[in-house]
Amino acid sequence: xxxxxxxxxxxxxxxxxxxxxxxxxxxxxxxxxxxxxxxxxxxxxxxxxxxxxxxxxxxxxxxxxxxxxxxxxxxxxxxxxxxxxxxxxxxxxxxxxxxxxxxxxxxxxxxxxxxxx
Numbered sequence: 387x388x389x390x391x392x393x394x395x396x397x398x399x400x401x402x403x404x405x406x407x408x409x410x411x412x413x414x415x416x417x418x419x420x421x422x423x424x425x426x427x428x429x430x431x432x433x434x435x436x437x438x439x440x441x442x443x444x445x446x447x448x449x450x451x452x453x454x455x456x457x458x459x460x461x462x463x464x465x466x467x468x469x470x471x472x473x474x475x476x477x478x479x480x481x482x483x484x485x486x487x488x489x490x491x492x493x494x495x496x497x498x499x500x501x502x503x
Contacts (some may be wrong), residue, residue, distance in 0.1 A: 388449025390424040411435040
């Protein structure tokens with residue numbers, strides 16, 4: 387659902403109506419509305435056009451941001467949504483849960499998944 391939220395944010399920041407944005411990416415106003423409501427997903431070509439209109443990357447449009455990570459004198463980038471970063475920070479603030487996930491990640495995630503169902 388990050389895309390729906392981001393699309394609307396980008397559109398409003400650009401002061402565009404759904405009709406105006408649709409015209410720029412060759413889709414109808416109802417298609418833009420459907421993208422923003424999450425009832426329809428745009429085709430790849432439309433995503434590319436949307437990113438161009440907003441002068442951003444498809445990753446950012448989809449809710450992913452690039453974060454630089456340094457480890458053992460090596461730097462690399464990772465794409466995370468802000469919500470994913472917040473989740474990681476919240477888990478880190480719970481030392482017992484964090485350590486359990488680090489030490490026994492797969493069995494712990496399997497157990498969490500079983501409890502959710």
